[in-house]
Amino acid sequence: MDALMNLGVGLFGAAWPAVWTLVKIVLIVIPLMLGLAYLTLAERKVIGFMQVRIGPNRVGPYGLIQPIADGLKLLFKEIIIPGNASKGIYLVAPMLSIAPALAAWAVMPFNDTLVLANIDASLLYIMAITSMGVYGVILSGWASNSKYAFLGAMRSTAQMVSYELAMGFSLICVLMVSGSLNLVEIVQGQQSGRFAGYGLNFLSWNWLPLLPMFVVYLIAGVAELNRAPFDVAEGESELVAGFHVEYSGMAFALFFLAEYANMILVAMLTSILFLGGWSSPVGFLPDSIIWLLAKTSCILFLYLWFRATFPRYRYDQLMRLGWKVLLPICLIWLVVVGIWMMSPLNIW
Amino acid sequence: MADIRNFTLNFGPQHPAAHGVLRMVLELDGEVVQRADPHIGLLHRATEKLAETRTWVQSLPYMDRLDYVSMMCNEHAYCLAAEKLLGIEVPERGKYIRTMFDEVTRILNHLLWIGCHALDVGAMTMALYTFREREDLMDVYEAVSGARMHAAYYRPGGVYRDLPDRMPQNRESPWTDAKKAAYRNRNRGGTLLDFLEDFTNRFPTYHAEYHTLLTDNRIWKQRLVNVGVVSPERAKQMGFTGAMLRGSGVAWDLRKKQPYAAYDKVDFDVPIGLNGDSYDRYLVRMEEMLQSNRIIKQCIDWLRKNPGPVITDNHKVAPPPRANMKSNMEELIHHFKLFSEGIHVPPGEAYAAIEHPKGEFGIYFISDGANKPYRMKIRAPGYVHLQGMDEMARGHMIADVVTIIGTQDIVFGEIDR
Numbered sequence: 001m002d003a004l005m006n007l008g009v010g011l012f013g014a015a016w017p018a019v020w021t022l023v024k025i026v027l028i029v030i031p032l033m034l035g036l037a038y039l040t041l042a043e044r045k046v047i048g049f050m051q052v053r054i055g056p057n058r059v060g061p062y063g064l065i066q067p068i069a070d071g072l073k074l075l076f077k078e079i080i081i082p083g084n085a086s087k088g089i090y091l092v093a094p095m096l097s098i099a100p101a102l103a104a105w106a107v108m109p110f111n112d113t114l115v116l117a118n119i120d121a122s123l124l125y126i127m128a129i130t131s132m133g134v135y136g137v138i139l140s141g142w143a144s145n146s147k148y149a150f151l152g153a154m155r156s157t158a159q160m161v162s163y164e165l166a167m168g169f170s171l172i173c174v175l176m177v178s179g180s181l182n183l184v185e186i187v188q189g190q191q192s193g194r195f196a197g198y199g200l201n202f203l204s205w206n207w208l209p210l211l212p213m214f215v216v217y218l219i220a221g222v223a224e225l226n227r228a229p230f231d232v233a234e235g236e237s238e239l240v241a242g243f244h245v246e247y248s249g250m251a252f253a254l255f256f257l258a259e260y261a262n263m264i265l266v267a268m269l270t271s272i273l274f275l276g277g278w279s280s281p282v283g284f285l286p287d288s289i290i291w292l293l294a295k296t297s298c299i300l301f302l303y304l305w306f307r308a309t310f311p312r313y314r315y316d317q318l319m320r321l322g323w324k325v326l327l328p329i330c331l332i333w334l335v336v337v338g339i340w341m342m343s344p345l346n347i348w
Numbered sequence: 349m350a351d352i353r354n355f356t357l358n359f360g361p362q363h364p365a366a367h368g369v370l371r372m373v374l375e376l377d378g379e380v381v382q383r384a385d386p387h388i389g390l391l392h393r394a395t396e397k398l399a400e401t402r403t404w405v406q407s408l409p410y411m412d413r414l415d416y417v418s419m420m421c422n423e424h425a426y427c428l429a430a431e432k433l434l435g436i437e438v439p440e441r442g443k444y445i446r447t448m449f450d451e452v453t454r455i456l457n458h459l460l461w462i463g464c465h466a467l468d469v470g471a472m473t474m475a476l477y478t479f480r481e482r483e484d485l486m487d488v489y490e491a492v493s494g495a496r497m498h499a500a501y502y503r504p505g506g507v508y509r510d511l512p513d514r515m516p517q518n519r520e521s522p523w524t525d526a527k528k529a530a531y532r533n534r535n536r537g538g539t540l541l542d543f544l545e546d547f548t549n550r551f552p553t554y555h556a557e558y559h560t561l562l563t564d565n566r567i568w569k570q571r572l573v574n575v576g577v578v579s580p581e582r583a584k585q586m587g588f589t590g591a592m593l594r595g596s597g598v599a600w601d602l603r604k605k606q607p608y609a610a611y612d613k614v615d616f617d618v619p620i621g622l623n624g625d626s627y628d629r630y631l632v633r634m635e636e637m638l639q640s641n642r643i644i645k646q647c648i649d650w651l652r653k654n655p656g657p658v659i660t661d662n663h664k665v666a667p668p669p670r671a672n673m674k675s676n677m678e679e680l681i682h683h684f685k686l687f688s689e690g691i692h693v694p695p696g697e698a699y700a701a702i703e704h705p706k707g708e709f710g711i712y713f714i715s716d717g718a719n720k721p722y723r724m725k726i727r728a729p730g731y732v733h734l735q736g737m738d739e740m741a742r743g744h745m746i747a748d749v750v751t752i753i754g755t756q757d758i759v760f761g762e763i764d765r
Contacts (some may be wrong), residue, residue: 051476147357151379151746229470229567240364304466311567312470314747315379 017146024116028105034174036260037067043304050308077249082144082235085246091141094254101261104129108268109184110289111278123171123181126269130224130296133262134160137226140255141243155232155315162322163223164232169330170213170220173337174206174273187277191287193347205276209340209347212333214274216326218302221266223322225259227303229310230318263303264296266330271295354382357746361390365468365750368760372737374749376554381749384587384741386734391578391764399724403690404430404504407724412498414726415559415762418457418705419489420449422658422762428700429711430504433693436665440610441656442506447610448647449492449501450702451640452544455551456485456704457757458637465630465754466562469571474561481554482549491515491540504691506659511540511651548645555638563631572627576740576752579624586739587732590707591636592756595621595629602703614646628756631758635706665691690719706730728762 008016041056041063048055056063081087107122109115119125130182134157141153178189193204207214223230234242244255271277271292278292313321341348349481355376360366369390377382395414399407411422424446431438438446459478466474486496491512493499501508515536518529535546538685562568578588583596593600601618603611619635621628659666667686668679695717701710707729733756740756 047473051473052480054474126490147355151357155379193447232747238365238750308473308633310471311562311565311571312747313567314571314745316745317567317570 021116026251027108028108028116029102032102032105032261032264035264036257039260039264039300040070041067042254042300043307046301046304050305058167060171071253074249074253079249079251080246082146082246084145086143086145089139090246091139091251093136093143094251094258095136096139097133097258097259098218100132100136101258101265104265105261107183108265109187109272109277110292111287112184112188114289115184118182118184121174121181122183123186126183126265127168127171130262130265131138131160131164133258134339136255136258137243140173140247144243144246148239148241148244148245149214152234152239152245155239156226156243158315159223159226159232159322163220163326164317166216166322166326166330167220169327170210170217171273171333173210173213173334176334176337176341177206177210183272183277187272187279189348190276191279201276201279201283203279204245205274205279207274210274210333210337212329214270216329217274218299220304220322220326221270222303225262227259227263228307229312230343231312232315232318237287254272263300265301267303268292268296270299291338292340307329356681359749363752367464367753367758369764370734370753370758370760372749374745374746379745379747381741381744381746384738384749386737388731388734388760388763391760393765395765396472396724396726397506401720404693404721405690407721408503409498409500412500413758413761414728414765415457415706415709415730416497417759418453419462419499420446420453420501421457421498421702421704421709423500424609425692425700425702425704425709426448427502427504428702429698429713430691430693431714432698432700433696433713434504434691435694436505436660436662438506438609438660439657440540441651441654442658443610444647444650444654445507445511446502447614448544448644448651449507450609451460451643451647452485452488454640454705455637455644456482456489457483458633458640460634461633461705461754461757462558462562463632465734465751465757466568468750468754469568471562471565471568474558477554477557477561481547481551484543487515488540488544488547489505491543503659503666505662506657508657508659509633513539515540515543528756541652544644545648548641548648551641552638555634555641560633561632569627571747571751572630572755573625574623575626575744575748576755577623577625578736578740582739583624586736588707588736589729589732590630590704591629592729592733592736593706594618595632597621602701602708606701607702608702610650611643613650614641614643616643626751629755692717692719693721696731704729706759706762707733710760726762727765728765730756730758730760730763734758734763 008020012019020227024226029127056066059065059069081090086282104126106116107119107125109118137156138153141149141156172185178186180189181187190205191201195203226234234244239245244252245254275295278289280291340346357374357376359374361371371387371390373385374381392667395410398410398674405444408423409424411426411545414422420713457647459482463475489499490496493501493508517536518524520526520529536541542744556583578592579595580598583593583598588596590599597620599618599620604618616639619639621632663679663682668682672679673683693715695715697712697714699710699712701708708727709729710727712725712727713721716722737752737756742751744752
């Protein structure tokens with residue numbers, strides 16, 4: 001590593017830190033892009049098998065080239081701009097959608113040291129950046145000048161605002177017990193505890209003492225992602241495709257990529273905040289990034305499973321769930337955790 | 349200050365939930381529907397007019413294309429009306445075959461309905477499960493008539509031919525190896541009745557799966573309960589029939605009230621709802637499938653024991669057997685007249701209705717004694733149900749409009765005809 005650093009300094013001189021950061025960004029973005037391309041294939045395969053069919057299997061063995069074929073197809077398609085659309089905003093919106101989805105990865109830790117920017121307020125950063133994603137949705141719906149897109153954007157805005165609250169409150173509980181906004185420290189906080197002493201690390205993770213918050217976060221996460229059963233913003237059978245109904249080609253693909261990048265992001269965040277991130281579930285196995293990926297995959301599988309199983313919520317029912325069910329649970333559990341921490345039974 | 353106008357949304361005809369070509373102009377206040385105005389006619393094919401220029405048998409295949417998810421039921425109404433004018437009786441076996449295929453059709457229709465309805469409400473897996481079961485019934489259609497959809501199997505006077513003794517087999521091909529073909533043929537060894545009986549034995553299990561997926565699902569209930577409520581009085585006033593009427597709690601079923609075919613000889617129950625909402629109609633239709641299954645079983649038993657003719661022996665209506673035609677001058681003349689001129693129906697008027705999967709499907713004929721009807725009128729249940737759209741959807745949200753379209757079980761083949 002040192003040799004590499006010295007070589008870099010020798011080659012680029014003072015510009016080396018910037019170049020090195022760029023290299024690291026590429027090293028994160030490329031696996032991410034591949035991951036989300038294959039997540040689309042996994043989704044089609046998993047849902048296919050749940051629906052007694054096979055899913056894509058024509059392009060390459062087991063359909064493995066399918067995502068690349070899809071990407072190429074979208075790349076070569078014309079980006080149609082509707083006559084009445086506000087052209088500038090219409091084109092900026094997909095970028096506004098994908099940029100935060102990728103930017104959030106800057107602070108995502110993969111193990112104790114493997115992180116692009118290990119900043120102290122990384123959780124806050126992620127909250128702030130992911131909230132920006134809704135602008136892409138609103139602007140696309142507004143700029144398309146289409147009624148379906150407009151309705152989709154309205155729904156999406158209201159939904160994001162309400163579920164962000166529940167999500168925020170569940171995160172506050174995590175912050176209270178770990179006493180840090182730094183994602184690495186949040187994971188390290190979960191590695192110790194009474195059960196971890198017995199070698200049963202997975203019982204020391206946040207999901208057990210914060211079980212209601214874990215469930216709330218899981219549900220709010222699905223809602224944040226606009227995925228079934230909360231996909232009212234694109235609700236295929238009602239709004240055709242919702243906010244991106246007018247988009248085609250790569251502009252559409254950007255929304256699509258943003259959705260899947262966010263899926264992986266939220267799944268990984270869930271595993272970091274509640275499932276101990278890269279820590280091993282049992283004492284005798286080493287901690288590794290593989291655990292993090294495995295946990296993330298399990299949560300992603302849950303998302304796909306939801307989509308294959310549940311009917312879609314109606315818009316007002318979704319609001320009711322957010323405000324009248326999830327939020328009160330959060331508020332109550334917040335107080336419970338507070339009292340717990342102050343009591344002699346404190347385990348943190 | 350600018351006055352606030354309602355949002356007008358053109359829902360369809362190109363819309364995933366438009367069930368074909370429904371165009372609906374929705375006036376929205378936010379997401380709440382103020383007025384739902386269905387526009388029809390995009391699939392108009394002038395079936396009624398076409399029937400005036402074709403012989404009685406030539407018009408029959410058009411019936412399949414009316415409600416293209418319950419083909420044989422449409423034919424049944426047509427044949428009943430023609431038989432009423434002709435004053436002929438269908439042989440007992442023909443009646444049982446018709447009863448059995450009406451119920452097969454009812455299951456086919458309801459399976460498609462529950463699949464599409466669930467898909468509209470967002471549970472997309474249902475559609476694929478129901479298509480798995482529909483496949484078997486489609487094979488039954490194919491075995492008996494040669495066509496998977498547009499069967500043209502019923503004839504005035506009975507049905508075209510008796511049930512086949514063997515099912516079509518899957519063959520080995522570059523895409524299907526011997527093992528796969530054998531697996532697909534596993535329940536096709538016997539007659540059509542054996543195949544169908546195997547299906548009726550399996551069907552309750554599938555049916556239970558649908559219940560598991562939907563009936564107690566909280567989201568499904570939230571989406572359906574109290575959506576599109578129709579009071580029994582209003583349902584009668586608007587002319588609702590079928591599950592739309594029974595869902596509101598009116599026990600009206602033509603199979604019980606005015607039995608036709610062999611319905612007075614089979615045992616079945618008529619499920620009714622309590623609240624007249626979409627959920628009740630869902631439960632009614634789900635139960636109807638089980639009752640249909642019951643009827644099919646009884647018909648299979650009867651048909652196994654009672655061989656016999658399936659079409660009337662009045663050769664002015666139905667063609668004579670080929671052997672007789674070759675040896676008998678009179679039969680040859682019958683054959684020639686039937687296949688050139690067609691049936692001559694005595695002058696008069698007749699209306700015959702059946703309990704179609706969607707409601708009361710009726711055919712009204714005026715005959716002037718020629719070889720084609722003077723006028724045919726189709727009473728399509730979906731057309732009547734669609735007029736309730738505005739009333740059912742008003743005050744609900746856009747997502748509920750989709751639920752209501754689903755619960756009405758509308759098919760544009762019959763509405764636009």
